Amino acid sequence: MEAEAAVDYLVDERSKAQFDIDAMKIIWAGGKHEFEVSDRMARLVASDPVFRKDNRAILDRKELFKNTLRKAAHAWKRIIELRLSEQEASKLRFFVDEPAYTDLHWGMFIPVIKGQGTEEQRKKWLPMAYRMQIIGCYAQTELGHGSNVQGLETTATFDPELDEFVIHSPTLTSSKWWPGGLGRASTHAVVFARLITDGKDHGINGFIVQLRSLDDHLPLPGIIIGDIGMKFGNGAYNTMDNGFLRFDHVRIPRDQMLMRVKQVTREGKVVQSDVPWQLLYGTMVYVRQTIVADASCALSRAVCIATRYSAVRRQFGSQNGHETQVIDYRTQQSRLFPLLASAYAFRFVGEWLKWLYMDVTQRLQARDFSTLPEAHACTAGLKSLTTSVTADAIEECRKLCGGHGYLCSSGLPELFAVYVPACTYEGDNIVLLLQVARFLMKTVSQLGSGERPVGTTTYLLRLEHLLQCPCDVQGAEDWLKPDVVVQLFEARSARMTVACAKSLSKFSKPEDGFMDLSADLVSVATAHCQLIVVSKFVEKLQQDIPGEGVKQQLEALCSIYALSLLKKHLGDFLSTSCITSKQASLANDVLRSLYSQVRPNAIALVDAFNYTDHFLGSVLGRYDGNVYPKLYEEALKDPLNESVVPDGYHEYLQPVLKQRLRTARL
Numbered sequence: 211m212e213a214e215a216a217v218d219y220l221v222d223e224r225s226k227a228q229f230d231i232d233a234m235k236i237i238w239a240g241g242k243h244e245f246e247v248s249d250r251m252a253r254l255v256a257s258d259p260v261f262r263k264d265n266r267a268i269l270d271r272k273e274l275f276k277n278t279l280r281k282a283a284h285a286w287k288r289i290i291e292l293r294l295s296e297q298e299a300s301k302l303r304f305f306v307d308e309p310a311y312t313d314l315h316w317g318m319f320i321p322v323i324k325g326q327g328t329e330e331q332r333k334k335w336l337p338m339a340y341r342m343q344i345i346g347c348y349a350q351t352e353l354g355h356g357s358n359v360q361g362l363e364t365t366a367t368f369d370p371e372l373d374e375f376v377i378h379s380p381t382l383t384s385s386k387w388w389p390g391g392l393g394r395a396s397t398h399a400v401v402f403a404r405l406i407t408d409g410k411d412h413g414i415n416g417f418i419v420q421l422r423s424l425d426d427h428l429p430l431p432g433i434i435i436g437d438i439g440m441k442f443g444n445g446a447y448n449t450m451d452n453g454f455l456r457f458d459h460v461r462i463p464r465d466q467m468l469m470r471v472k473q474v475t476r477e478g479k480v481v482q483s484d485v486p487w488q489l490l491y492g493t494m495v496y497v498r499q500t501i502v503a504d505a506s507c508a509l510s511r512a513v514c515i516a517t518r519y520s521a522v523r524r525q526f527g528s529q530n531g532h533e534t535q536v537i538d539y540r541t542q543q544s545r546l547f548p549l550l551a552s553a554y555a556f557r558f559v560g561e562w563l564k565w566l567y568m569d570v571t572q573r574l575q576a577r578d579f580s581t582l583p584e585a586h587a588c589t590a591g592l593k594s595l596t597t598s599v600t601a602d603a604i605e606e607c608r609k610l611c612g613g614h615g616y617l618c619s620s621g622l623p624e625l626f627a628v629y630v631p632a633c634t635y636e637g638d639n640i641v642l643l644l645q646v647a648r649f650l651m652k653t654v655s656q657l658g659s660g661e662r663p664v665g666t667t668t669y670l671l672r673l674e675h676l677l678q679c680p681c682d683v684q685g686a687e688d689w690l691k692p693d694v695v696v697q698l699f700e701a702r703s704a705r706m707t708v709a710c711a712k713s714l715s716k717f718s719k720p721e722d723g724f725m726d727l728s729a730d731l732v733s734v735a736t737a738h739c740q741l742i743v744v745s746k747f748v749e750k751l752q753q754d755i756p757g758e759g760v761k762q763q764l765e766a767l768c769s770i771y772a773l774s775l776l777k778k779h780l781g782d783f784l785s786t787s788c789i790t791s792k793q794a795s796l797a798n799d800v801l802r803s804l805y806s807q808v809r810p811n812a813i814a815l816v817d818a819f820n821y822t823d824h825f826l827g828s829v830l831g832r833y834d835g836n837v838y839p840k841l842y843e844e845a846l847k848d849p850l851n852e853s854v855v856p857d858g859y860h861e862y863l864q865p866v867l868k869q870r871l872r873t874a875r876l
């Protein structure tokens with residue numbers, strides 16, 4: 211009875227939607243074609259029993275890893291059989307939804323050769339990698355050095371006699387440590403090492419190194435390699451073989467040094483090409499950009515689960531003879547709807563960042579390097595902002611689901627465990643925000659010298675105005691005006707930037723100032739990145755948005771995103787005198803009415819993500835809302851329920867119970 215009521219309940223919820231959900235699905239997917247590919251690949255994966263994933267939390271590490279190898283091999287077989295395009299194949303891997311060595315092979319090994327190899331090197335290595343005749347990983351981080359790339363210790367010493375490099379790990383701390391896919395699967399790696407020629411250290415560069423035999427997968431001579439061990443959570447990221455790697459004077463031919471940025475001649479002379487040396491960090495820029503796009507996927511997934519469950523779950527009160535749906539509590543809405551809004555906001559900023567990355571790549575090909583610093587700041591800052599928010603949001607969604615959110619069958623614990631390292635990998639989030647702050651300080655300091663800020667920092671050209679402009683809000687409805695909100699976020703960021711720049715200027719050595727003020731610099735960088743997200747959402751709404759009611763829903767979400775940030779960071783806005791407390795109070799009133807506006811559309815807004823139940827992997831987030839019978843079914847599947855009397859009863863429970871009986875009799 212109860213189960214059916216839940217099913218009917220979501221149908222009823224869906225009937226309340228005030229917008230064209232099919233049109234919203236296309237907006238979310240990024241276009242008709244993208245929607246069609248994504249939908250087809252999601253269904254393909256969901257209908258294939260090899261891709262089942264409901265047993266991950268109970269498999270031991272070896273079974274788990276073997277199962278991942280099996281899925282990756284099956285995915286590759288399907289990609290070949292169905293002649294899938296690159297876009298389709300990447301979507302298929304995404305919906306398989308299991309971290310695997312293939313993420314690093316396609317996500318970093320191939321991009322690093324593409325970005326840092328010469329034409330000749332690309333021709334030699336990429337076809338083998340595309341056909342998966344070799345499997346590669348990205349071996350940069352060491353046991354003692356992660357964030358500080360310039361501090362890496364592994365050496366690549368040129369031997370002019372044999373025209374080879376000798377790759378060596380001189381200390382324990384120089385052991386490569388963390389690279390995904392390295393531990394068990396990879397045959398090759400791009401290894402980052404110090405380039406040494408003629409006794410001179412020329413800094414860091416990438417080298418292609420074969421690690422394992424292509425015949426029997428055994429490590430090649432001089433290579434010590436293994437997995438670094440279990441990571442946070444059951445299942446979760448333990449499907450990935452993050453590895454360690456030590457080199458004992460391993461020799462590779464000279465032409466396996468990636469030579470787009472620097473070259474070493476036959477004589478051992480180092481030649482710097484005319485591209486900026488920072489291109490050595492280019493693969494990180496590429497991956498940070500994909501991580502931003504991925505944040506909206508992880509966030510929307512958690513929000514979809516929490517929203518559907520909040521509509522099914524009832525506690526206290528009375529609503530047509532039932533208890534109240536928890537989604538109708540204002541507190542639930544004020545925690546959930548800003549996360550729903552953030553999912554859409556991150557989707558759009560991710561789309562924009564993809565464009566920015568393509569733009570900078572094209573410019574680099576045409577030898578225009580002018581936008582590289584901004585691309586670095588945007589990818590670093592947005593990677594940091596979106597992953598931190600998403601990791602916190604997944605945990606908040608777990609709490610929004612009450613006790614059942616803590617069950618593995620809710621899907622949330624695994625999603626959290628898989629997602630949280632995103633705050634660390636590809637650059638620790640604080641280290642990356644400090645890069646943004648450094649970029650902002652440099653931009654402000656150059657304003658007087660005629661250097662024009664570009665792209666996302668163009669607002670700093672209006673610095674004088676932004677430093678003193680009052681906020682244009684007179685009545686509550688003014689908070690719904692996009693230009694008012696964008697200018698407010700610009701003013702906050704500009705004022706915080708200038709205040710920090712002034713404090714910095716008091717230090718005789720800038721490095722000392724950066725150390726002392728680093729916590730404030732992180733806040734400045736955060737304010738700037740939030741401005742980017744808000745303004746990209748607003749820009750998206752200026753485009754043609756087809757579909758009945760779609761634009762209105764997105765406008766409401768955009769306002770929720772901005773105003774909930776304002777509420778969260780009220781201290782910033784008040785202390786910089788960007789708004790008055792009266793205006794803050796009006797913003798709060800507007801937020802409440804926006805929540806009421808979103809409430810009837812909430813289920814449809816998460817349906818627009820178009821996630822299959824297979825991908826969601828959550829009993830609480832099921833499309834049909836049939837939560838309780840399925841929770842019960844999942845509980846019965848637990849290995850502990852395989853026998854009525856538990857294993858160990860005779861050895862450990864019965865003696866204790868008998869002991870108690872004897873004591874009771876005394």
Ligand SMILES: CC/C=C\C/C=C\C/C=C\C/C=C\C/C=C\C/C=C\CCCCC(=O)SCCNC(=O)CCNC(=O)[C@H](O)C(C)(C)COP(=O)(O)OP(=O)(O)OC[C@H]1O[C@@H](n2cnc3c(N)ncnc32)[C@H](O)[C@@H]1OP(=O)(O)O
Pocket residue numbers: 307308309313314317318348350351356357358359360390446488489491492494495497500501504582583586624625628634635636637638641645648649652
């Ligand atoms: C249930 C299962 C569910 C599902 C999940 C399934 C799958 C997940 C799938 C998908 C994700 C999607 C795709 C991604 C693919 C794979 C991802 C998967 C796994 C993650 C892998 C993670 C891999 C790694 O972590 S690799 C290692 C990364 N390491 C780092 O990021 C190191 C960070 N450190 C640095 O970047 C640098 O050291 C530094 C920037 C902090 C400092 O550098 P440095 O000391 O050289 O210099 P500075 O003085 O600060 O800077 C000098 C100038 O250079 C400028 N600069 C710096 N960096 C760059 C850059 N990148 N580009 C351009 N310019 C740069 C800087 O601004 C300075 O300029 P200035 O003008 O002189 O001021």
Ligand SMILES: Cc1cc2nc3c(=O)[nH]c(=O)nc-3n(C[C@H](O)[C@H](O)[C@H](O)COP(=O)(O)OP(=O)(O)OC[C@H]3O[C@@H](n4cnc5c(N)ncnc54)[C@H](O)[C@@H]3O)c2cc1C
Pocket residue numbers: 314348349350351355356357358387388389390447452631634635636637638639640641644728
């Ligand atoms: C799941 C996972 C997968 C990974 N995959 C790969 C891979 O495929 N290939 C690869 O090469 N690497 C990989 N890594 C390594 C990853 O890139 C590094 O862990 C990351 O860059 C952070 O470096 P770290 O571990 O040295 O952290 P640390 O720099 O040691 O950070 C420790 C603390 O110090 C703080 N800190 C550090 N420097 C500063 C500073 N200048 N100012 C203020 N605070 C600072 C940080 O904020 C943090 O709180 C992976 C890591 C994880 C967790």
